[in-house]
Amino acid sequence: MKVAIVGAGLTGSLLACYLARRGLTVTLYERRADPRAGTAERGRSINLAISERGLDALRRIGLDETVMTDALPMKGRMIHPVSGPLDFQQYSAGGDRAINSISRGALNNALLTAAAAADGVSVEFEHRLCELDSAAGQMVFQTPSGKVTATADVVLGADGAGSAVREQLLAEGIVAEDVDFLDYGYKELSIPAVDGDFALDPGALHIWPRGTSMMIALPNPDRSFTCTLFWPAGAFDALTTAGTISAYFAENYPDVLPLAPTLVDDYLNNPVGVLGTVHTLPWQAHGRTALIGDAAHAIVPFYGQGANCAFEDVVELDRCLDDTSGSWARALPLFESRRRHNTEAIAAMALANFIEMRDKVASPAYRLTKQVEHALERLLPGKYVSRYELVSFTTTPYAEVQRRVHRQHQLVRLAAVALGAVVVALLRRRR
Structure with a gap:
């Protein structure tokens, strides 16, 4: 079976590694020249923060140590006020967990090298998708020497927020998009x-x-x-x-x-x-053409989860192929049904975290809230876990994180009300 992956960025390169492990013939098509041979586009890197979800995806195929060689662990936020002392706020209750800073370019190059070295994978650079017949798996690419055609049994769009594959599916009237x-x-x-x-x-x-x-x-x-x-x-x-x-x-x-x-x-x-959130419906067509990662559901970068979420997509698609005995016609709809509510959840949390980062982290009330949260985590290990730790340091599904945090906050509010009632009763008795 021949699989075409449009986009040799982070998601496409990792996906090629996973599919090669399944013995599939994979061709990566990338509109850029080989990024390993040039320099990064000025001012477009936005360093990534790779955390447990991304590490889990790399770990599953033995790439975590190789790919993360140059990553730098960050154990918390350092707040810089206009005046006054710096304020370090650790991410985890124990202060031992970290997210990892890595250059987007360095990570892309490492994953691309791993993909190109995998059996059954070939990479075509300077191939910009300009036509797609999603039902037939037929593609037309613009290259420096003119237009070329290609056909694949499965076409996967891993070409980012400005996806050419999504654009073609929109033109065919197969998908709808909403970009906020x-x-x-x-x-x-x-x-x-x-x-x-x-x-x-x-x-x-x-x-x-x-x-x-x-x-x-x-x-x-x-x-x-x-x-x-x-x-x-x-x-x-x-x-x-x-x-x-x-x-x-x-x-x-x-x-x-x-x-x-x-x-x-x-x-x-x-x-x-520019910054925005991409909502696409559906993510797949005909059981043979699909979108994955930012091409399906780009989010704003304020939770550091864009790449982590996309890597988790790759893991879930691989799991769906296992669960359907390798049937793409069944795996692609299953992938969308399993992932959509989770990607919508992290999109909402990323927007909320922007407000937290720009407006709240410097306030005394926020610092007190975090101190209380970490205290609860130490008092109730495994039972009370902050939203940040669930998102960054576990692989708990994003939608479940939302539900769990909501329940935790309800319990804390109830406990606070009960404690207040006890205090009031004690004061009345003393009178």
């Missing part, structure tokens, strides 16, 4: 190493919460930090000169300016990216 763009954009900056060492603590994800906007920074193996501004879309246009940029950062991000010598150049020349 966030009224925010992102722009990347860089903090280089200082005297060969990290300028900031490399064991943390750094956040500069500023109410309606924020900046984050993640460490890199070369001891630099990749910073990402998340601002209301129009805000980027307000700063157009070196003077206004420097003045704004001096006022709002005073500790960043002396650490970022290329800040003005980065700000003026790096593009502004």
Whole structure:
């Protein structure tokens, strides 16, 4: 059986590795030139935070140690206020668990190399999908030398939020999409190493919460930090000169300016990216053509779960193929039915986490809430687990995380009411 995967990014490359293990003949089609031979597009990396779901997918095929060689563990958030001391907030109750910072490009290259080395996998670069007959599995690609055609028994679109496969399915009238763009954009900056060492603590994800906007920074193996501004879309246009940029950062991000010598150049020349959530219905057609990962359900990056969720898609599709004895006609609808409610759940949680990161993490009330949560986790191990830990450090289905956290919060509220009643009763007796 011949399987075509359109998109040799993170999801497509990992999926090729999984399908090769099943003895299938796989061709990866990628619109870019081989990314391992060039340089990353300026200002488009957004470092990834790989956590347990992604690690689980890599671990299942023995790629976790190889692929994650250059990853840097981050055990918590470091909050940078406009003035005053930094505030480190650990992710787990015990302070021992971490998410892992890794360059999107480095991870893509490692997975692509693993896929290309797998038996039965071939990779075609500079192939941009321009036509698709989803019922027949026939594809037309634009290449530097002209158009070429290809046919496969199964066509899988793993080509990201701007999926060409999804576009073709839309044109055929087979799927519908709803893209909810966030009224925010992102722009990347860089903090280089200082005297060969990290300028900031490399064991943390750094956040500069500023109410309606924020900046984050993640460490890199070369001891630099990749910073990402998340601002209301129009805000980027307000700063157009070196003077206004420097003045704004001096006022709002005073500790960043002396650490970022290329800040003005980065700000003026790096593009502004868009953010949004993609909802697609259905994800598959004819039992032979399907969407996976961001092509089916892109989310905003504020829970660090985009790649983790897509990797979990690959695991679930592999499981569906097992459960249907390798029948794609049955596996693809089953995959969608099992995953849809979970991807909708993480999409909602990612949006909610944006508000938490930009508005709440610096407040005393938030810090107190987290302290209480960690105390409950230590008092009730395994019974009370925070949303963040369930999402980042377990493979509990996302929809179940939502349900469990809701139940936990209800119980805490009931306990608080009961405790209050006891206190009131004791006070009355003393009177």
